Amino acid sequence: MDAILLQILNGLDKGSAYALIALGLTLIFGTLGVVNFAHGALFMIGAFCAVTVQRLLSFSFVTIDETKTDFLGNPMKVKTPYLESWFGPELGASIIDWSVPIAILFCIPIMLLVGYIMERGLIKHFYKRPHADQILVTFGLAIVLQELIKHYYGANPIPTPAPEAFKGSFDFGVLMGFDPNAIIYPVWRLVYFGFSAVIIAAVFAFLQFTTFGMVVRAGMADRETVGLLGINIDKRFTIMFGIAAAVAGLAGVMYAPINSPNYHMGMDFLVLSFVVVVVGGMGSLPGAVLAGFLLGALESFSSMNEVKALLPGIDQIIIYVVAIVILLARPRGLMGRKGVMEE
Amino acid sequence: MSKSDVTRRGVLKTGAFAGTGLALPTIFTASSVAAYTNAPTGGGVTLGFNVPQTGPYADEGADELRAYELAVEHLNGGGDGGMMNTFSSKVLKGNGILGNKVQYVTGDTQTKSDAARASAKSMIEKDGAVMITGGSSSGVAIAVQGMCQEAGVIFMAGLTHSNDTTGKDKKANGFRHFFNAYMSAAALAPVLEKLYGADRKAYHLTADYTWGWTQEESIAAATEAVGWETVNKVKTPLASTDFSSYIAPVLNSGADVLVLNHYGGNMVNSLTNAVQFGLKDKQVNGKNFEIVVPLYSRLMAKGAGANVKGILGSTNWHWSLQDEGTKAFVKSFGTKYGFPPSQAAHTVYCQTLLYADAAERAGTFNPCGIGEALEGFEFDGLGNGKTLYRADDHQCFKDVLVVKGKENPTSEFDLLEVVEVTPAAQVTYKPDHPMFAGGELGKCNPGA
Incomplete structure (x- = not known):
């Protein structure tokens, strides 16, 4: 029982990442009709926003410590962050320690801008082209973006820790009457789940309760009629592309302490996120979120030793097996709309 | 009047064939002396x-x-x-x-x-x-x-x-x-016994490819030889990026040591995940929970940041x-x-x-x-x-180096400290050792 509860928790944070990426993918597909294979790269850029902020906050000046030597036997060059010099060692170190949450503020405008440039500069030229062309160009863009990141940041993962206050793990087992250590879960992963829930709720609220959102939803349902009413729907859809990029970026920023960012992390999530979108139903925002959490939980369950003892290798294929079963039973996915990608 | 069949063309042909025939043995001889692939020419x-x-x-x-x-x-x-x-x-x-x-x-x-x-x-x-x-x-x-x-x-x-x-x-x-993996294990096991005791239960997470398999086999055998019990051996796909679902069951398994037979990005992520789960701070079976990374690389340790502190492993040189x-x-x-x-x-x-x-x-x-x-x-x-x-x-x-993640590094390169230099004799094995059996060296091939 405790093992099952533990895997449910595991599924929540994996599902959160899938849901956030799939939500952005669905927003772009639902508004612009573009299958964006560069969406994983946006997640990766978000994570590197956290790396960049950490480096900016840690920007240091060098002093020579004659009492110590470096690896060549020369006097040691000691780096002191400017923040520690300006605000004192404790406050300066605390600000650096909080670089990941601070990066959220930095990430939003950056990702909106990246999304805007990507849409206006490249993707808009492919609206009337077949989906295969869109996939090829966005996949190519993803490769270019990840190679750029590798060029500037290197191929090795870069540690980007969570603030000290969120380190360690929380013992759910004790709360629920199990033995100590039976169900422990890292605090930051719980934060990640809560953060994802807030972002998902905010996106839904934005679409549901604002005039802008209402127009966008109307445009998603019938773009032509909204256009005939004199509304510049293209401009709103461009803004939605930026918002989708920001959602992916935020997912990446907060994911940075979970796994050290590397240039390839976007590709690791991309394929599974597409499966999530298809299982949820092309164009369905609630479907993307539901499928994200469902497949995240299934992936966790299938990693249990007891399950793998029965079905070796099931953890590697479970998502695809479930996707096949769901699509056979419900060809439009869990919450897919009629007419989407069916013409 | 005599008629000769000898023509200029015929003489040239005959000469060419004869010349080639005479030169043939020399060509073969010269070739056989330097007969290897890509013999250097031109200095x-x-x-x-x-x-x-x-x-x-x-x-x-x-x-x-x-x-x-x-x-x-x-x-x-x-x-x-x-x-x-x-x-x-x-x-x-x-x-x-x-x-x-x-x-x-x-x-x-x-x-x-x-x-x-x-x-x-x-x-x-x-x-x-x-x-x-x-x-x-x-x-x-x-x-x-x-x-x-x-x-x-x-x-x-x-x-x-x-x-x-x-x-x-x-x-x-x-x-x-x-x-190699055997040498890492042979060097590490005595140090693990000395620092953590002989009564330990180990849980292995292993990258599912040739290196991971041999590393797991070697370290499990070496630690069992000093009295440790192997609780579980779990293979993880090489493409894994998040190891949380593999690490979550470790604390419930009764193990008090986690051995990460991972390298590169796998090691960075699995070690980071293990530390996130608070494994380093737990007490199991009345002992401090320990993590071991049999093969360390300074470049890769950098990716794991402060998580490597106090973690034992081995390295070829430092x-x-x-x-x-x-x-x-x-x-x-x-x-x-x-x-x-x-x-x-x-x-x-x-x-x-x-x-x-x-x-x-x-x-x-x-x-x-x-x-x-x-x-x-x-x-x-x-x-x-x-x-x-x-x-x-x-x-x-x-000699093989047993190293530990440094608690107080003085620079970004100063991540590992040498705990012990294990002498070569202690990590040497017989050529027919079962872990190395199954292949033949064969004969050298000079190519060409």
């Missing part, structure tokens, strides 16, 4: 450096390439000579190899066996490389070693730690300076050693590039010098001659103390 010799220039191990590949370039510079008489000055063999004079200026070509393995074989093949067939060296993965090393055996060139392996490279997949044309060879290499490399070399850089630099030295001693670039010169060769001064290139399996036997 230069080309070496092929096959390293990951793209992909997840690109930073490690870049460090290997720096060391290769430094070795070539030293062999051609440039720089301060580095470890050529401390090497116990004194035949290298800084005038290239056998009087030929050393040139090099590079290939990108991408850490993929197919790509690595293709780039090695291209360097041999198009660029005329007489030796191939490099690699940052056992899968790649084994694939390229097999290819070099077929092509008739020497393969001087780079960073490859699987027992199989000089075990069941060993080849007469292949040579490994780097240590820049902080104080022997003359290490000091010379670190000075040379550090002066040129501004930071200390990694163990990957060290092993490929050594391999390049060892190849050049063998060619000088053999007086030929013929792979069979070089193989003979390397087999049973004992040397010193290359940073690992006295070392033997064993003839039976082409594996180097030398």
Whole structure:
């Protein structure tokens, strides 16, 4: 029982990442009709926003410590962050320690801008082209973006820790009457789940309760009629592309302490996120979120030793097996709309 | 009146055939003397450096390439000579190899066996490389070693730690300076027993490929030999990025030690995940929970940040050693590039010098001659103390370092501290050891 509860928790944070990426993918597909294979790269850029902020906050000046030597036997060059010099060692170190949450503020405008440039500069030229062309160009863009990141940041993962206050793990087992250590879960992963829930709720609220959102939803349902009413729907859809990029970026920023960012992390999530979108139903925002959490939980369950003892290798294929079963039973996915990608 | 059938055309034809016939035995004789692949001509010799220039191990590949370039510079008489000055063999004079200026070509393995074989093949067939060296993965090393055996060139392996490279997949044309999984385990187990006690329960997470399998087999056997119990062995897919679902069950398993048979990105992520779950701070069976990473790499440890603090592992070499060879290499490399070399850089630099030295001693670039010169060769001064290139399996036997993630690093390079230098005798095994059984060295292939 405790093992099952533990895997449910595991599924929540994996599902959160899938849901956030799939939500952005669905927003772009639902508004612009573009299958964006560069969406994983946006997640990766978000994570590197956290790396960049950490480096900016840690920007240091060098002093020579004659009492110590470096690896060549020369006097040691000691780096002191400017923040520690300006605000004192404790406050300066605390600000650096909080670089990941601070990066959220930095990430939003950056990702909106990246999304805007990507849409206006490249993707808009492919609206009337077949989906295969869109996939090829966005996949190519993803490769270019990840190679750029590798060029500037290197191929090795870069540690980007969570603030000290969120380190360690929380013992759910004790709360629920199990033995100590039976169900422990890292605090930051719980934060990640809560953060994802807030972002998902905010996106839904934005679409549901604002005039802008209402127009966008109307445009998603019938773009032509909204256009005939004199509304510049293209401009709103461009803004939605930026918002989708920001959602992916935020997912990446907060994911940075979970796994050290590397240039390839976007590709690791991309394929599974597409499966999530298809299982949820092309164009369905609630479907993307539901499928994200469902497949995240299934992936966790299938990693249990007891399950793998029965079905070796099931953890590697479970998502695809479930996707096949769901699509056979419900060809439009869990919450897919009629007419989407069916013409 | 006589009529002659002799014509000018007929004389020329006959002469040509006769000339060819007379010359034929000489051609075959000359060919058989220098019959090996890519015999150097024109005063230069080309070496092929096959390293990951793209992909997840690109930073490690870049460090290997720096060391290769430094070795070539030293062999051609440039720089301060580095470890050529401390090497116990004194035949290298800084005038290239056998009087030929050393040139090099590079290939990108991408850490993929197919790509690595293709780039090695291209360097041999198009660029005329007489030796191939490099690699940052056992899968790649084994694939390229097999290819070099077929092509008739020497393969001087780079960073490859699987027992199989000089075990069941060993080849007469292949040579490994780097240590292996068995040696890591043999060095680590006594230290683990001394620090953590003999009554321990270990849970293994293992990368699901050749290196992971041999690492798991070796460390499990070595720890069981000192009294530890192996609670579980779980294989994790090489492509895994999040290990939380594999780590979550560890605390419920009754284990009090987690052994991460992971390398590279796998190690960074699994160790980070394990620390996130608070494993390092837990008490199980009345003891502190411990994590062990049998194979450490400083470049990779950097990716795990502060999570490596206090974690035990092993390494082939570390820049902080104080022997003359290490000091010379670190000075040379550090002066040129501004930071200390990694163990990957060290092993490929050594391999390049060892190849050049063998060619000088053999007086030929013929792979069979070089193989003979390397087999049973004992040397010193290359940073690992006295070392033997064993003839039976082409594996180097030398001291192994047991290291620990440093609690208070003084710089970004100062991540590991040496806990113990395990003598070579303690990590030496018989050539027919069961973990290395199943393959034949075979005969050297000179190619051509």
